[in-house]
Amino acid sequence: MKITVYGPGCTKCKQTEELIRHVVTEMGIQADVVKVSDIKEMIAAGIMSTPAVAVDGVIKMAGRVPKADEVKQWITG
Amino acid sequence: MKKIATTCQCDTATCPTEQVDASTTSSRMSGRSVALGVLALIAWVLLYQYLAPIAHWVTATLLHLPANTHLSQAVEFFVFEVPKVLLLLTLVVFGVGIIRSFFTPERTRKMLAGKRESVGNVLAALLGIVTPFCSCSAVPLFIGFVTTGVPLGVTFSFLISAPMVNEIALVLLYGLFGWKVAAIYLGTGLFIAIVTGWTIGRLKMEPHVEDWVYAAQMGEGADTDADLDWAGRIRYGLDAVREIVGKVWLFVILGIAVGAGIHGYVPEGAMAAIMGKDAWWSVPLAVLIGIPMYSNAAGIIPVVQALLSKGAALGTVLAFMMSVIALSLPEMVILRKVLKPRLIATFIAVVGGGIMLIGYLFNLMNVHAFIVK
Numbered sequence: 299m300k301i302t303v304y305g306p307g308c309t310k311c312k313q314t315e316e317l318i319r320h321v322v323t324e325m326g327i328q329a330d331v332v333k334v335s336d337i338k339e340m341i342a343a344g345i346m347s348t349p350a351v352a353v354d355g356v357i358k359m360a361g362r363v364p365k366a367d368e369v370k371q372w373i374t375g
Numbered sequence: 376m377k378k379i380a381t382t383c384q385c386d387t388a389t390c391p392t393e394q395v396d397a398s399t400t401s402s403r404m405s406g407r408s409v410a411l412g413v414l415a416l417i418a419w420v421l422l423y424q425y426l427a428p429i430a431h432w433v434t435a436t437l438l439h440l441p442a443n444t445h446l447s448q449a450v451e452f453f454v455f456e457v458p459k460v461l462l463l464l465t466l467v468v469f470g471v472g473i474i475r476s477f478f479t480p481e482r483t484r485k486m487l488a489g490k491r492e493s494v495g496n497v498l499a500a501l502l503g504i505v506t507p508f509c510s511c512s513a514v515p516l517f518i519g520f521v522t523t524g525v526p527l528g529v530t531f532s533f534l535i536s537a538p539m540v541n542e543i544a545l546v547l548l549y550g551l552f553g554w555k556v557a558a559i560y561l562g563t564g565l566f567i568a569i570v571t572g573w574t575i576g577r578l579k580m581e582p583h584v585e586d587w588v589y590a591a592q593m594g595e596g597a598d599t600d601a602d603l604d605w606a607g608r609i610r611y612g613l614d615a616v617r618e619i620v621g622k623v624w625l626f627v628i629l630g631i632a633v634g635a636g637i638h639g640y641v642p643e644g645a646m647a648a649i650m651g652k653d654a655w656w657s658v659p660l661a662v663l664i665g666i667p668m669y670s671n672a673a674g675i676i677p678v679v680q681a682l683l684s685k686g687a688a689l690g691t692v693l694a695f696m697m698s699v700i701a702l703s704l705p706e707m708v709i710l711r712k713v714l715k716p717r718l719i720a721t722f723i724a725v726v727g728g729g730i731m732l733i734g735y736l737f738n739l740m741n742v743h744a745f746i747v748k
Binding site for chain 2: 306308310311337338340341342343344345346347348357358359360361362
């Protein structure tokens with residue numbers, strides 16, 4: 299599983315990345331958490347508001363910091 | 376909701392059943408949260424209505440301050456304004472949060488794509504108020520707009536309106552001055568966003584957008600928050616309250632403290648000489664001073680109130696406030712990634728010019744006495 303966090307480096311983007319890493323460790327699953335801060339890559343993925351999260355290339359959320367239970371749902375569901 | 380999340384330390388095999396449990400609990404909980412919400416609203420209204428007597432009681436009885444002194448005036452002002460502004464702020468940020476959950480940037484973009492200029496400028500300025508926007512997303516949003524058929528001038532109307540017409544500023548102005556000043560702020564903010572966006576469109580500035588922008592291929596993306604249910608939207612509103620009120624409460628208190636100091640100690644009319652309507656140079660100066668100043672609306676408005684009550688002209692103060700909020704140096708630096716220097720300069724000149732025009736207009740109309748209590 300590959301989880302991508304898109305964000306140019308604002309506080310919310312860092313919070314999002316930390317939260318997702320935390321949830322992944324807590325659930326004890328195998329997942330690559332990647333942070334993308336390149337704007338061209340964000341545009342190519344169709345993202346207009348940050349932070350945004352994609353799981354295996356599917357965008358799950360954009361423009362806010364997710365909740366821990368949301369992240370769990372993306373991973374399990 | 377949080378409780379469920381922390382106790383759900385299940386392995387993947389049992390998770391689906393936990394999920395069902397969670398959803399039934401949440402529907403049972405929603406009944407309770409509706410009741411809680413109604414209670415909170417009643418408490419809000421009651422508290423708001425009795426703020427003035429409470430403030431007077433705190434000043435006169437609890438603190439034993441003699442009436443009609445500078446100190447007691449300043450203290451009563453502070454004790455009254457802080458809870459009032461925070462109460463208003465909480466309610467409006469929650470309401471706007473709910474409204475915003477309906478207007479994602481993706482949806483706004485679709486509404487604006489291919490619109491003719493004049494109509495597009497008006498629509499973009501209006502959508503700028505309700506679409507969630509933070510200046511750190513300004514670059515991807517800009518590219519997303521201009522590469523999918525939103526005209527450059529229309530995009531600018533959006534980018535100007537989004538920070539300029541700010542719900543926090545609107546609440547504070549309403550709370551401190553009444554609906555007339557709030558309406559003037561809303562009207563002139565929209566006017567500037569529409570007219571300056573339209574002007575930039577007329578100037579045919581497309582070649583001054585950085586070359587890589589139009590070469591970028593906007594991906595398909597996904598409108599992820601468009602189909603939230605009501606529980607989700609209320610959660611969105613509560614998050615907005617936690618985030619915004621959590622961030623600005625200190626500025627509000629500091630700003631009101633400054634306001635209270637000026638209120639109690641600086642004589643009436645002290646600002647008339649330097650910020651009064653007869654000092655013609657005060658409007659451009661106010662705009663220039665406002666550009667490097669970067670404050671959120673919550674911090675600047677109590678200062679605005681203090682200036683106004685001491686004889687500064689409404690047009691000058693309005694120009695200062697708009698310049699602080701709408702023309703910020705950090706946002707220019709961010710936008711420099713997508714705009715060539717000439718377009719940035721044009722942007723500052725056109726918006727600054729519009730703000731000055733508003734400033735002079737209000738100073739000339741001499742509406743100060745009519746509007747400011």
